[in-house]
Amino acid sequence: MTVTDDPVRQQASREATRWLILLQEESDDPEISAEFDAWLAAASVNREAWAQTEKAMGLVARLSPGNTSSWCDSTGGGVDMLRQPRRRIPKRAAWTGSVVALAACVALFFTAPSLLLRLRADAMTGTAETRVLHMADGSEVTLAPGSAVSINNKDGRRSVTLLAGEALFSVVHDPAHPFVVKTGNFTTTDIGTVFDVRRTESGVDVAVRSGRVQVSGGSILAQGRELGAGGGLTASVAGFHADERSAEQVGVWADGLLVANDEPLGQVVARLKPYLSGMVIVPSHLSSQRVSGVYSLTDPGRALEAVVQARQGSVHRYSRWLTILR
Incomplete structure (x- = not known):
């Protein structure tokens, strides 16, 4: 469903979700079916919400619980309660079991990496959370x-x-x-400065607001590379790329701003993801389109909408765990 602040649509979406559960639990109750039909016919917004709910959950209206399967692969720990032979399970128990299995899979998917990090970290932040660490020498890490x-x-x-x-x-x-910052195979050493370091999937991205740093790592940067104010460097095991950036824009996320300078939309959304719950899927044709602008991080959802709408796209949120751009 499209992200919106419209309370009518939000209410319809919540009601559609409740109907989904109720129809699974009471699929043979004619009164429930009649009430659902009346709700569906009462307003177009209800029909839209129900269509989106069906699509999001991968179900069809009034699908018999006997025809559903576990939402989590049994090899991954899910309990396929609806396919056990020679055992009849009440509809409510079967539906509840699937919901529990789904919840367990979702919880594990999103919390396992966090738990592993927590074991190694001295400090960490969650979704949309920033934190300032004051070091004993007077340095600060945001x-x-x-x-x-x-x-x-x-x-x-x-x-x-x-x-x-x-x-x-x-x-x-x-x-x-x-003062040394280690990021995977790369090391950034302060030479009196304010600088930003971002860990990427393949390496590191460093940008300098003031002063100088030296970036080194492996055979790619064995001799090290110095960067001054406005300098930037993106490095991975495959190579590195140095560029010039606006010094005053380095680390502006700490001031609640996201700045895009003619960047691929996919990269901008990737920088927004830590502020958003769950997974954000960006189609390849939309990901490559370039955007520019300054966006407020105080409302990451609105920032995402503004970024996508700049390229005539739209945001569809199917749950707190899944957002798809179109």
């Missing part, structure tokens, strides 16, 4: 949403490992004790 770090201050060292996400570092320079 964590972006969905980020995690571990900190090593032993024996005079000043080392932070970025385990996930992105962080803005405002460092008190100390030549005798360099």
Whole structure:
């Protein structure tokens, strides 16, 4: 369903979800069926909400519970309660079992990575959450949403490992004790600066607001690469690319802003994802279109809509776990 603040549509969507469950539990009750038909005929918004609910859940109206299957593959831990031979299970129990199995799969999918990170991290943030860490030397680390770090201050060292996400570092320079940020195979060393580091799927993205840093890692940057204010560098095991960026725009997410400068829409949405719940799917034809603009992160949902509408697209949210762009 399209993301909207319309309370009528929101109410219709909630009612459609309740009808979905009720019809599964009481599919043989003629009174329930009559009430549902009356609700459906009462308003076009109800029919729209029901059509979207059917599509989202992969069900058809009044589908018999005996024809449904477990929503989680049994090899992945789901309980296929509706296919066990020689055992008759009440409709309510079967439907409830499928819902529980689905909930367990969804919960595991979204929480397992977080649990693993929590074991390694000294500090981390959740969806749409930022956090400022004050170091003993006066330096500050601002964590972006969905980020995690571990900190090593032993024996005079000043080392932070970025385990996930992105962080803005405002460092008190100390030549005798360099401030080092480790991201996978890459290391960013402060030379008196404010800089941003973002962990990517294949490597690291570094941008400098003021001062200088040195980025090194593996054979790609074995000799290191220095960046000054406005300098940027994207590196992976396959290679690296240095570029110039607007220094005043580095780390502006810490001020609640997202800036896009003629960037592929897919990359902009990827930067928004830590502020949004669940999965966001972007079709390839839409992902490659370029957008520019300044968007407020105080309302990530509206920011996503604005980014997509700039390319005549639309946002469809099917649950808190799934959003599809069209």
